[in-house]
Amino acid sequence: MKNILVTGGAGFIGSNFVRYLLKNEINIHIYNLDALTYAGSLENLDNLPDPSRHTFIHGDICNRELIDQLFRQYAIDTVVHFAAESHVDRSIFEPDAFIQTNVFGTFTLLEAAKRAWLENTPPIPDVRFHHISTDEVFGSLKEDDPAFREDTPYAPNSPYAASKAASDHLVRAYGHTYGLPYTLTNCSNNYGPYQFPEKLIPLMILNALEGKPLPVYGDGKQVRDWLYVEDHCEAILLVLRQAPLGESYNIGGGNQPTNLEIVENLCEILDEVVPHSPYKPHRQLIRFVADRPGHDRRYAMDIGKISTQLGWKPRHSLAEGLLATVKWYLEHEEWIAAIRQRGDFKAWMQRNYAQRGEEK
Numbered sequence: 470m471k472n473i474l475v476t477g478g479a480g481f482i483g484s485n486f487v488r489y490l491l492k493n494e495i496n497i498h499i500y501n502l503d504a505l506t507y508a509g510s511l512e513n514l515d516n517l518p519d520p521s522r523h524t525f526i527h528g529d530i531c532n533r534e535l536i537d538q539l540f541r542q543y544a545i546d547t548v549v550h551f552a553a554e555s556h557v558d559r560s561i562f563e564p565d566a567f568i569q570t571n572v573f574g575t576f577t578l579l580e581a582a583k584r585a586w587l588e589n590t591p592p593i594p595d596v597r598f599h600h601i602s603t604d605e606v607f608g609s610l611k612e613d614d615p616a617f618r619e620d621t622p623y624a625p626n627s628p629y630a631a632s633k634a635a636s637d638h639l640v641r642a643y644g645h646t647y648g649l650p651y652t653l654t655n656c657s658n659n660y661g662p663y664q665f666p667e668k669l670i671p672l673m674i675l676n677a678l679e680g681k682p683l684p685v686y687g688d689g690k691q692v693r694d695w696l697y698v699e700d701h702c703e704a705i706l707l708v709l710r711q712a713p714l715g716e717s718y719n720i721g722g723g724n725q726p727t728n729l730e731i732v733e734n735l736c737e738i739l740d741e742v743v744p745h746s747p748y749k750p751h752r753q754l755i756r757f758v759a760d761r762p763g764h765d766r767r768y769a770m771d772i773g774k775i776s777t778q779l780g781w782k783p784r785h786s787l788a789e790g791l792l793a794t795v796k797w798y799l800e801h802e803e804w805i806a807a808i809r810q811r812g813d814f815k816a817w818m819q820r821n822y823a824q825r826g827e828e829k
């Protein structure tokens with residue numbers, strides 16, 4: 470691993486990974502390709518450790534000429550592919566960009582990797598395409614179903630999940646048909662620093678700080694398997710260093726709280742760390758709103774394979790991770806102010822909640 474193309478490295482997990490990689494791999498250079506959609510921001514890349522080993526490229530993963538040029542110019546030997554449209558609610562209102570970026574963009578990258586690495590004689594050695602995916606490709610679990618394993622059949626329910634499933638299938642197909650060296654990880658819900666506040670945890674923190682309603686979809690009893698983002702980054706680096714090619718791994722936090730429990734937990738933390746808040750107790754801000762159409766009930770990841778083969782397990786408990794996350798948002802007012810200024814963000818929030826309304 471020397472010249473790493475990270476896609477989507479100005480987004481939430483990608484920017485955390487760029488930081489983590491610069492800290493933990495001293496002999497690599499990162500080429501960070503990001504289109505800076507509403508979800509990506511150069512502010513996420515402020516104060517990188519050793520920024521001389523990081524080159525930012527503003528561009529689209531669907532741009533074939535650009536990707537070909539990057540592979541040639543920088544002798545890319547490793548791809549870590551995060552770039553995606555990632556928000557389920559948006560995929561319900563506007564699925565087009567999900568198909569374009571998640572499916573066509575992944576296809577464009579795979580084609581470029583094939584051309585650069587395999588269509589040489591002899592093929593370039595020691596290369597790897599690592600694809601970042603989600604637990605949502607496996608569909609929804611009932612209360613007593615066992616957790617998703619790597620061999621659980623795909624059953625995506627939202628346009629987002631379907632587009633990610635399609636991209637996973639393309640990656641496998643390029644491995645199977647052309648021999649493209651790849652690995653794949655499917656991870657559960659991440660949370661932590663730099664997460665865009667359209668997702669549950671940062672949205673609740675930011676709304677609570679302003680005394681705005683905390684909108685819980687449906688009955689709030691949906692279950693997600695929350696993982697602190699740094700633990701995800703550690704798992705990805707372990708896979709890059711040690712995992713055999715052609716393998717996929719499930720990654721998850723081993724937590725099973727309901728959404729309502731998460732929101733109540735955040736309210737309790739805020740009551741503690743912002744003791745003079747006029748909105749205390751913050752739980753009074755909770756509102757039940759109309760449910761997400763086709764809302765998946767429960768996700769849970771069986772992490773037996775990555776634990777046994779690579780020795781990974783999450784380091785942060787949910788309680789530690791949530792506290793660290795609340796504190797990070799409290800300490801990053803400028804970052805929050807910059808995000809709030811974005812016209813797209815305001816328009817999206819208004820549209821999302823205008824359509825949902827309040828249930829009771």
Ligand code: NAD
Pocket residue numbers: 476477478479480481482483502503504505506507508509510528529530531550551552553554555556570574601602603604633655656657658659660665
């Ligand atoms: P994010 O929405 O915060 O960031 C996505 C990044 O991709 C942004 O910086 C955006 O500008 C960039 N991007 C979007 N379209 C692009 C394009 N066409 N070309 C170049 N860049 C583009 O997403 P995230 O939460 O950081 O998720 C990153 C990856 O991890 C995604 O593939 C997602 O499916 C996967 N994942 C996310 C979670 C989660 O809980 N957030 C869990 C499991 C897997």
Ligand code: TYD
Pocket residue numbers: 556557558658667668669670672684685686687689691692693728761
């Ligand atoms: P989200 O963070 O959007 O992630 P995902 O849909 O990929 O799991 O949502 C997490 C859970 O929280 C999901 O069950 C939907 C729910 N949710 C709410 O109840 N209210 C909200 O305002 C949001 C954004 C999500």
